[in-house]
Amino acid sequence: MLIGIYHGKKSPFDVQRYEILYTLTARAKMEGDEIIIFDNSGVDLENETICGHVRKDGIWIKEKTLFPEVIINVSPPSAKDRTEIEKSLRKKIPFTKNLIHDKLGFYVLMNKTGKYTKYLIPTKKVDSIKTIEEFINNYQTVIIKPSKGRQGKGVIYIEKKKDHYLLIKDQGKKHLHKKEFIKFANKLIAKKYLVQKYVYCRTEEGFPFDFRIVTQRDGKGNWVLATSYARIGKDRSLVTANISRGGMVANFKHTLIKELGLKKADKYEEYIQQLALNISKHVNKLYKHEIDELGVDIAVDNNENIWLFEVNTGPSNSTIQWETTPNKLAYAKYLAYLNRINKLKKVDKIISNIVKGLVQIEDDLENGNLEKAVNLTPSLLKGFSSIDRTIMSFTTEPNTNIYDSTNKIREGFSNLVYAYENSNLANAKETVDYQLVPNFQELSSKIQEILRENEHC
The missing domain is CATH 3.30.1490 (Dna Ligase; domain 1)
Structure with a gap:
């Protein structure tokens, strides 16, 4: 499957750490997938192609491809700041990342729901x-x-x-x-x-600390725990424990044991991680759009009370990439398959309408009404072109070989047009009876098989 990594106004290489892009690309290759990294300058909306960077033989090279089946968008803007190109892409391709409210808006929203309010500062x-x-x-x-x-x-x-x-x-x-x-x-x-x-959260030595619990959607769309770690400030005079401000990453369980003791550590570990998962599921329900991952920042104060510091939509950093990348890719492919299934359901409806049209053409030819049959054919060809474009947009072929059926149908329509041009009613009827109708029915059966295999989606 072709997976895009995208930023609208800048190259993803300029806004995302190289280690993160490399890890995503390497992991995708391990799973038999391909990554293309691109921005708006490489998007051709009319021809539905992308010009971006792919990694081959250890180097990044420029390549032109069809649209990817899913896009992992890095450092996304708010909905009102999206470019027209991004808006157009979103209508055709699923994006993995969507934003939540800022800190104040999130607090107001959570407070309004009445759930988990005892943890809110x-x-x-x-x-x-x-x-x-x-x-x-x-x-x-x-x-x-x-x-x-x-x-x-x-x-x-x-x-x-x-x-x-x-x-x-x-x-x-x-x-x-x-x-x-x-x-x-x-x-x-x-x-x-x-x-x-x-909220006073300090280690025994007086350094600020808290816990980052990273939750993600997996390959079935479920919320799972990806990783947990402690963040400890580098200086006693600092207010926060952010890694970007010089803080360090520490083992989650070891920090709990050190600060709370062995007996309490097990209880707090399980409670904090489950709380983060529950909050993630709750937050996801508060928005119309889907959320792919969250960094839930939780602290235990010096009276051993639990507090929810923040919830972030961009929790990954280079120190935890190998722990978060598998789910990031799995969820992206889950969205791609969901989109593929929805497309195939629409294709199956179009096939049903085309078969009805072919039955009408059979009747017209049976009654010697060639002109009526000819006039009906362009709309059926248009429907098939829509099917063909949809199937060709899949960057990896579905489990069942549906391309074989579309090739036979394409050949059948060519034969039908040839029969029309020669006013050969017998050949035209034979083409409809023995080529087009059976091959459309075969294509429908193959699509139904794919849909049955993916009922969980």
Whole structure:
């Protein structure tokens, strides 16, 4: 199967780490599939072809192919920012990745459902000085961060002291008096920031830590646990444990044992992983579109309470690629097969209508009405062309050899047109009776067989 890796405005090589692209390509080849990496500049919508990069003999080369059967889209834009080319591609080809709300929108949505709210950290949009002050008065220490922020960027820790406010951003500290703090806060109001209760999650040594649970859809579309690991900040003064901010990856179970003890570790391990799976299934139901994978960030505070920090749609990084790639490809192929099955169901309906038309042509020829038979034939040819295009769009042949049937049908229509041109009613009727109708019925039987084999889809 041909699988596309795509970004609209830039080459995927520019927006995705090379190790991730290489791992996807290598794994696909191991499974007998091919990857083509492309962007909008290589898309020919009219001819339904792609010009992109494929890996052959250890090097990337440019190649022109038919449209892939599924697209793994990297760093996707929001729906409103999609290019016209991407919109057109989405009408023809399934895409694996769709986005969820930003941090604030997600909190509001989850809170509204009433499920898992006990794990949500109190959060509110920064819309006034009063909002920030209320949170500080209620919780003493708070976090302010961009609603659309990623990788721990822009996170500010605020703690109220007796006569000033302590601010920590990255590793820098500031002490602001009331007037300075108000001036600082006013700058945030115009931007999309949120304020959140600060949850104290520190190792025994004082480093910030949390857990990233990666959940994915598998080759049957089910949510499964892909991997779990701890993230530990590199510095005691840091607010977050993000790897991109210098944090390190640690073993999930070992970290639980170290921080909670052996007896509690087993219980928390099972509970946290199952919670992440349940949250993933719940989140998926909140959206009309399907979601392929989630990074569920969960923390255990110093009172051993469990908190849901964030849920992200792009949880993969180069350190866990070999653990997440199998499901990423399996789910992509699952979507491709679903799309193929839906196409074949439509093809079978078209075949049924064509056979009815051929029966009408038989009657017309039987009654010597050649002109009527000739006039009906173009619409049947148009229907067959639609079938042919659909079947040819499959980059790997379905289990049953349906190409053999389409070749016979193509030959049958050629013979029918030839008989018409020579006004040979007997040959025309024979072609319909012994070539076209049986071959369309054979094609329908083969499609039905494929549909039965894929009933689980």
